[in-house]
Amino acid sequence: MLNDILNVIARIPNEKKAKLYSFSFLVIGILGIIIVNKLSIFIIQNTEHKDNPILPLLIGISFFIITSIFLYYFLKSIAKIEKEAKEKLIQFQKEESENLKLINFVLDNTADAIYWFRFNGSIVYVNNRLCKMLGYTKDELIGNNITIIDKKFSEIEKTIIRKERQYNYFESELTTNDGKTFPCFIAANYFSANENEEFVCAFARDITEQKRKENIIKSSLEEKEILIKEIHHRVKNNLQVLSSLLSMQKRRETNSEITNQLDKTRSRIYAIALVHEIIYQGDDLRFINMDQYLTKLSYAMKDIYNLDENIKIEISVSKKMNLGINYSVLTALVIHELLLNSIKHAFKNKDEGIISITIENNNDDVIFEVKDNGIGCDIEKLKNSNSLGWQLIESVVEFQLDGNLEISSKDGFSCRVTYKLVNNDED
Template sequence: MSSMKKHLFNNKNIPVKFSIFYLITGVIGIISIDRFFNIYFTYGQTNNNSFFNFLFLFLFFSVLILFIILNHMQKVISKIDKSYKDLKEKDKERLMPYEFALNNSVDGIYWFTIDAKIVYINDAACKMLGYEKEELLGKYLEVMDINFNRQTAIEIMHKIKNTENWILETSQRKKNGEIFPVEVSGHGFTYGNQDYICAFGRDISQRQEINKKFKDMNIELQKSLDEKEILLKEIHHRVKNNMEIISSLLAMQLRRAKDDEVKYILKQSKSRINTMALVHEFLYLGENLAYINLQDYIKRLVQDIKELYISQNTKLKVDLHIDKLIFSTNRCIQIGMVIHELCVNALKYAFKEDRENLLCIHMKKIGDKIHVKIRDNGEGLKDINCLYKSESIGMQLIHSIVEDQLDAIIEFRNNNGLECNIIFSKDEEE
């Protein structure tokens, strides 16, 4: 019975079935009334009870049919309403996490139609702008963004739609009229055959304040740094000047000295002071107050030594090959002093006026080591070991700097003249 009822009132065919059922009932009713009137007019009279019985039955069946139709429609409507409520509840449960995420986002989230009408706005955006949702839904972009009018708002929507990863810094206006900076990013999407724009807005007032503070701090730090650089340059300049004064005093003493040995000692002292003063000159004239390009320093140093020690009659060729190396002030002074002493020794003992003289100075970076080679083309030494035991100020200074300060290895040997090889670490100790 249940299956027959279910089949009889199948929702898909019920309009057709009710129409046919009502049509059959109507035809039967019309035939019955027609028979009744034929009898009435044929016999001229009829039984009153029969007439009322017929009307009563017709009314009863009509009401019954109407009740069945309305009752079924009510059940169908109730079922549809229940299904709609269940679906709505399921959708609500399914969308609840997304709605929570949207409303609790730090960024304001807006959905616009392609003509810049607001169709969705989250709680964060409302809080940021000071509006209720109902006050903004259906309004246009220019209500909250002072940089757009009706035409430019539509243009920017099309630009967002056609631009990947669109982003803009703009200004928005709160309900109370306050203007604040906003960073907005947007993306276009299509839903239900209609184009929409989803935009994310973030209040960057705090970021701009922090950036301004950092900018002001950087200006102050740069100002302080510039002042310190000027001060350091001035210090290096004064140190250089003081050393030049000492060098000038030694030069005066040199001119008055009569003993050749005293003259040589004064000349060496003057040359050593110039070697150190040259470092401060490079620091004063250079852009970096902590490090010096060793190529330029050694080239200038050798030139100064030549001018001080070599006479115009002595022919000297300098073979200078130095890798590009950057060292601190102390390291440059250490290397400069060692090269100075070795070059002066070569100029004093190896070179002569009546021949071609050659001085080779090579510095190469090999791995984490610096290899220094200084060679002359003199006659060399018969007893190389004497250089390791010499009590001269120059050799003692060389060994002191090489062993104690550079922590290096030094080796002397004869190689078509005297050759000195020094190896030390590229990295400087703190």
């Protein structure tokens, strides 16, 4: 307990400690006089030494000697504890000073500019990096308003002050001493030093070079996109030239079988050319919107084969059904051949009918079906036929799409194809 008392005393400031010592001596002196006086009177009155005048003096001297010895060790212990406490304090202050130097060195030499400001915009701290970036001294910035270096303070940093998020990342612009601005990526968060003071700590990194490279890449990508669109445009035009040549050749032919084959070839060319047309007209060079594609294909097929108005073509495409160019071309070829088959053969003895085309995706699986309510066909005969169209369908589905082919001739004819997408976005 004595050590606890001494430790408490050691933590008392020197001025108060001196007063405590003086008061302690005064109290002990007064108590000593009272105790010695009472003890002397008691001894004299109750012993055989009533007539001995030296006894009270001896008692008093003994008391003061004992008290002095006690006070000596008491004060010695206090002095020792105080010395140890001072040594620890000096060591702690030295360590804190070294740590502070290290922290300041790190903050001043970091790659990021650091600045703190109060919620009213008053700057309270900046590091050397910020000063070098902006051409200010620390004294010129500290105490100034944040708007001196960040003109967008009212638009961005005030969002932080509203405490919508603890951590905030955004792009802004900092202004140099000579009025120039440059882009920065800023990470900022707010914190409280105590109940009454709140600050925003911001880390800013100059992204001028990054922006320059991004602009170069963006410009390069735009140029490449224009070139790719031009290539698709030229491919489409070349295919259109071939289609026109076939059309001219058809007008010279009198053999119905030849003209029929020329029409098939023209529509096949159009099915491929349409893919390139949609690509160069669209915003995304990677994908084909299958709803748009099938709608245009059906109109073209009606026109090429003079399809009766009573024969309807219905199209159902699941939302966001987009395919890469390779899958688009292969899928288009198969759908074209199936649609052509229905147009040419399904309604020979019927005045009206419906051809339905559906396509959907289930995770990575693509499922499409061409179905009509026509006269149907002999499945075995179809599988064993030497028809170029059917051979094309089987070849594309089995060897290029690695898919599954299902056909049925119940209530008309239907063909269902299922295949799995592999790296659709890279096609």
